[in-house]
Amino acid sequence: MIRLEKVTFQYGSAAPVFQDFSWQAGKGETWAVLGPSGCGKSTLLSLLAGLAFPGSGQVLVDGQPLTRPRPRTGLIIQEYGLLPWATVRQNVELGLRIRHFYGPDGTHAPKDFHPEADVDAWLRRLGLEPVQNSYPGRISGGQRQRTAIARTLVLAPDLLLMDEPFSSLDAPTREGLQRLTLDLWAEQRFTLVLVTHLIEEAALMGRKILLLGMPPNRQAQVIDNPGAEGPDFRETDAYQAMVRELRSRMEPA
């Protein structure tokens, strides 16, 4: 699904964040990208989203090199992604309206785009019906992120990118949304790449974990986490062991 081939990326004349970096992720997999602040996690996501481009090397998604955001890729960010002047419902409809605006041109919207996507079903599924006419400023952080998730999933993405999606939420809300995301993944089977600085979140959400260090990142460190995706993984010893391992590997040498 995703292939990075010898990607080098740097901001201006700073030291490169990625240097000859190669990595791949298969269709339908769940990946957590873990690393300290400034390691290039968000940069990686921007590269995958087609919002930033490598200086050299290639980023391929579904076999195609990226030249702009790809219509079948969904992106959910930490905050401020919703239109403050639009209601929850209007925000959920935004992607569909953008697709109508352009029509199924293959660039902004997939060629086989069917406009009869069911906004109501997604509002129901994410428990947003009671607040569908509220503005983002008037609802809780958890409801805002549910709105962002609904807005993305209503477009039926095959690749879902999440950039620290739950970092600004309190612990119970965060755990609820982590569970929800895994449930939705089990229903929809998109490929999931979730960027986080939280060790526990990476251990819980990623069947595979990509560990990034301080730049430049040259080699992809991949950790298998076979227990993840199970419903009660958080309660198991395997989860605790994974958290311990990630912690020790993240400690500066």
Add this chain to the structure above:
Amino acid sequence: MKRRDLLLATLIILAVWQALAMLLNQPILPTPLAVGRAFASELGRGLPGHFMASLWRVVASTALAILLATPAGLALGQSPRLNSLFGPLIYLLYPIPKVVLVPVLLLLFGIGDLPKVLIIFLVLFFQILVLVRDQAAELRPELIRSVRSLGAGRRALFRFVYLPASVPAVLTALRQSVGTAVAVLYVAELFATRQGLGYYIYLNGSTLFNYPAMYAGIVAMSLLGLGLYFAVDALEKRLTPWRGD
């Protein structure tokens, strides 16, 4: 604001006016009742025509200012390069009281509506330009990023992000400058015209010495300002419901 409070405030103004008129006891300050009578009788004469002339000038210049300043403000707010080019110019021109340009515009464009419309246009143009520019510049990059990830290119970003984001800035600019616009209108209408409330007030006050009629004109001009202010207020409530409480 509650209707009841507004009514109360109106009554207080009228009471103070009445008291001052009785204390002063001079033709220069007639009582509210005398002015009310004059207003009613002037309605049957020239006043509505003068009111419409003034209203037309304000509305035309406002429409022109919105149409030209909004896109310009959006462009400047989106492009740091354009802004660094025009920013110093705007910085210098913005605080100049545009009303001092009235004689210049009159000399350049002569009699008729054009110089009057232009002067109010200048007042509103800079106000809208600056507020829309700052609003567009303040849009969070995260928001742009996430809307782009939904497939939006330049045109869709303009339609779904920049345009709706500029509506509150335009309305704020109008609310702030409606008073100034009417004041500038008054000054502009003192010269080279026989139409408009400014002319009407000046004529009755300084040439005909018909003070009740002059006050009828002042009331009409106040109503014009108030009406415009209320209109902007109502539009703000209607078009920016996410900002109210």
